[in-house]
Amino acid sequence: MINLSSFIAFHARRTPDRCALKYRGEDISYASFDQRIRQVGGWLAAQGIGAVFLPINYRLSADEVGYIVGNSGARLLIADEEFAGIASGDAPVLLLDEAAQSSVGYLDKDGFLYLTDRKKDMIISGGENIASSEVERVIYEWPEVREVAVIGMRDERWGERPVAIVVPADGAALEISTLTGHCRAKLAGFKIPKQLIIRDSLPRNPSGKVLKRVLRAELEAIA
Numbered sequence: 498m499i500n501l502s503s504f505i506a507f508h509a510r511r512t513p514d515r516c517a518l519k520y521r522g523e524d525i526s527y528a529s530f531d532q533r534i535r536q537v538g539g540w541l542a543a544q545g546i547g548a549v550f551l552p553i554n555y556r557l558s559a560d561e562v563g564y565i566v567g568n569s570g571a572r573l574l575i576a577d578e579e580f581a582g583i584a585s586g587d588a589p590v591l592l593l594d595e596a597a598q599s600s601v602g603y604l605d606k607d608g609f610l611y612l613t614d615r616k617k618d619m620i621i622s623g624g625e626n627i628a629s630s631e632v633e634r635v636i637y638e639w640p641e642v643r644e645v646a647v648i649g650m651r652d653e654r655w656g657e658r659p660v661a662i663v664v665p666a667d668g669a670a671l672e673i674s675t676l677t678g679h680c681r682a683k684l685a686g687f688k689i690p691k692q693l694i695i696r697d698s699l700p701r702n703p704s705g706k707v708l709k710r711v712l713r714a715e716l717e718a719i720a
Contacts, residue, residue: 505517505527505530505531505534506531506534508527509527509528509530509531509532512527513526513527513528514526514527514528515527517529517530518530618630618648618709619649620647620648620649620657620658620659621649621656621657622649622652622655622656622657622658622659622687623654623655623656623687624656625687627649627659627687627688629646629647629648629649629659629709630647631684631688632647632659632661632680632684632688632690633645633646633647633661635679635680635683635684636661636663636676636679636680636690638679638683639676639679640666640669641665641666641669641670641671641676642663642664642665642666642669642671642676643664643665643666643667643669644663644664644698644699644707645661645662645663645664646661646662646699646707646709646712647659647660647661647662647690648660648662648709648712648713648716649713650692650713650716650717650720651717652691658691658692659688659689659690659691660690660691660692660693660694660716661690661692661693661694662694662696662699662712663676663693663694663695663696664695664696664697664698664699665695671695673693673695676693677689677690677693694716699712700712
């Protein structure tokens with residue numbers, strides 16, 4: 498059994514200019530469709546997120562979307578604005594344009610695009626770029642951590658400094674010094690959070706997205 502992305506990749510090699518589907522009046526070729534899947538898939542892989550790709554050349558009802566998402570175990574749905582409207586409430590939604598246009602990343606040796614972070618979440622400290630998602634993935638490896646958000650705070654010397662806000666796992670006695678040691682073992686020195694803050698929860702919007710701007714504003718207010 499061949500999956501959808503493999504089918505599209507095959508035709509992108511054999512007949513790259515052939516129309517794969519029509520979307521909002523635009524003819525999308527197999528080559529273009531394959532590239533879009535690689536872009537989105539690369540971003541998801543960089544976040545450590547498994548994905549369910551739903552065909553977009555026919556209309557799914559809200560019940561059908563709910564069934565697919567609910568039974569797939571999906572934790573994130575990437576969709577355009579129209580599709581997001583009927584998917585709302587089933588899983589956190591990331592708008593397709595936002596994933597494609599507001600992220601930064603790199604091309605690997607095979608030409609795959611990996612989007613490592615959102616532009617506004619990139620921390621620039623002493624002229625070095627720090628992807629907050631990379632630091633978060635390392636901290637999530639620690640079993641006593643339930644949630645974490647890494648943000649950049651203004652710093653007179655470095656421009657910005659990475660700060661990690663951590664929610665301990667239920668019943669865990671999280672030691673800041675131990676978690677810092679874990680980060681030192683896994684990250685370059687300039688990427689290690691200069692401050693680790695423990696909280697009971699992280700602010701989120703109705704779709705479950707962590708509101709880093711709120712965290713930043715709260716910390717700036719008490720600085």
